Amino acid sequence: MDxxxxxIIAGVSDLSDSYETFILDQWGxxxxxxxxxxxxxxxxxxxxxxxxxxxxxxxxxxxxSYSRKRLTELGISGDLYTDIVTSGEMVRQxxxxxxxxxxxxxxxxxxxxxxxxxxxxxxxLDLSIVDDPASADFVLLVGCENHTRPVESYExxxxxxxxxxxxxxxxxxxxxxxxxxxxxxxxxxxxARYNDFGGVVHYVGKPHKPIFAxxxxxxxxxxxxxxxxxxxxxxxxxxxxxxxxxDTCLTMTGAHAALFNxxxxxxxxxxxxVDHMARQYGVRPTYVVPRFAWGNELPDRKNKRKS
Numbered sequence: 001m002d003x004x005x006x007x008i009i010a011g012v013s014d015l016s017d018s019y020e021t022f023i024l025d026q027w028g029x030x031x032x033x034x035x036x037x038x039x040x041x042x043x044x045x046x047x048x049x050x051x052x053x054x055x056x057x058x059x060x061x062x063x064x065s066y067s068r069k070r071l072t073e074l075g076i077s078g079d080l081y082t083d084i085v086t087s088g089e090m091v092r093q094x095x096x097x098x099x100x101x102x103x104x105x106x107x108x109x110x111x112x113x114x115x116x117x118x119x120x121x122x123x124x125l126d127l128s129i130v131d132d133p134a135s136a137d138f139v140l141l142v143g144c145e146n147h148t149r150p151v152e153s154y155e156x157x158x159x160x161x162x163x164x165x166x167x168x169x170x171x172x173x174x175x176x177x178x179x180x181x182x183x184x185x186x187x188x189x190x191x192a193r194y195n196d197f198g199g200v201v202h203y204v205g206k207p208h209k210p211i212f213a214x215x216x217x218x219x220x221x222x223x224x225x226x227x228x229x230x231x232x233x234x235x236x237x238x239x240x241x242x243x244x245x246x247d248t249c250l251t252m253t254g255a256h257a258a259l260f261n262x263x264x265x266x267x268x269x270x271x272x273x274v275d276h277m278a279r280q281y282g283v284r285p286t287y288v289v290p291r292f293a294w295g296n297e298l299p300d301r302k303n304k305r306k307s
Contacts, residue, residue: 006250006274008267008288011295012043012230015249015287016050019228021219023212023246024081026058026067028232028254029292033179036075039293044080046294053222054081057215057229059205059236061114061121061142061171061187064089083218087205088121088142090214091171094204095125102169102202107137111161113154113190115143121171133160139168139199141191146177146184154190155197162199173205174236178254206233207240216244230292232256234281242283250274250285251292265290 009015015022024030030040047054060067067086068078094103110127112119119129121142130136139161144154161168174186191201205211212229216222224245231237232254241248252260252270256277263269270288278284 004284005271006278006285006288008270009249010289011293012249012289013046013294014289015228016047016052019052019226019247021053021055021216021222021227022047023055023057023215023227023229023241024292025206025231025233025237025254026056026060026071028178029230029251030056030071030076031074032254034074039291041075041080043292043294044076048080053219055215055218056081056084057206057211058084058086059172059174060086061088061091062086063092063121063123066120083215085211085215085218087173087211088171090211091140091142091169091204092121092125095122095127102204106167106169109135109137111136111139111166113139113141113144113157113187115145118143133157133164133166136161136164136166139166139194140171141168141187141194142171144185144187144190146186151185151189151193155193158190158194158199159197162194162197166199168194168199168201170201170203171205173203173208174233176255178232178257206231206236207243209240209243212240212244212246230289234277234283234285238285239281239283247286249287249289251289253291 030036044054058067064084064086067084094100098104108128109130111130111133168191170187170191172187175188177184177186195201227246228249229237229241229246230249232251238248238250259273263273274288
């Protein structure tokens, strides 16, 4: 595979002079479902003080307004970033406009798969929420109860929806959800099973190009050549950012933390881990950073030699 090696950097400060726009993943980079670490706030503050544009890009099935409120609760105030783009907001606006191949002629009767019956993503839209696949025009997958039920428990509903040939819109393609030091299955796994049962799935979110293009459109005079995508997922953030022509930076936190933790912070072991993932995903991040921190976060360790 002919791809230039990734550069391991000590902190986000190493990138600040080369890029004007920073598109930032939310979960796994800025927070883990808990109060954002102080080093994240510090980094966002440094970027703002240097006149950089920070756009948060998330596969959350929630609306942008909900996500802004949630970020504030986690300590990331609105003045630390320019805008937030979520897959849920993209779906909400698509349903409202009815434009494009995904949202045209969807119908009015919507069966929602979400966490604990949450329907906030489509609140205020001209839709009727139904529970029975026989009464539905389409299926909207915005979340799942991955804390309390196994993914297999969704199969009877998915089979019934597939039997009715209902289109599914997946507003959160994440295959894995990370919260603190725990990992759960993501809504993307439910969508994949629906596809296995013969159902048609339209994915809205990373790594697909439209949501990256929408995020860049939120930046005045935003250019791919001066945009950096920072994320924790090779399959969503790095793959999607690279396809847009962005340079990319993979954090060692989040989705691939277990793999990076096994490296012990040794540069040669980090490179081996990145090589392994590059072969797996067919893409390589431009940079790798320990976490979304401003200063030196990488210990200056010498590689151990066999005696």
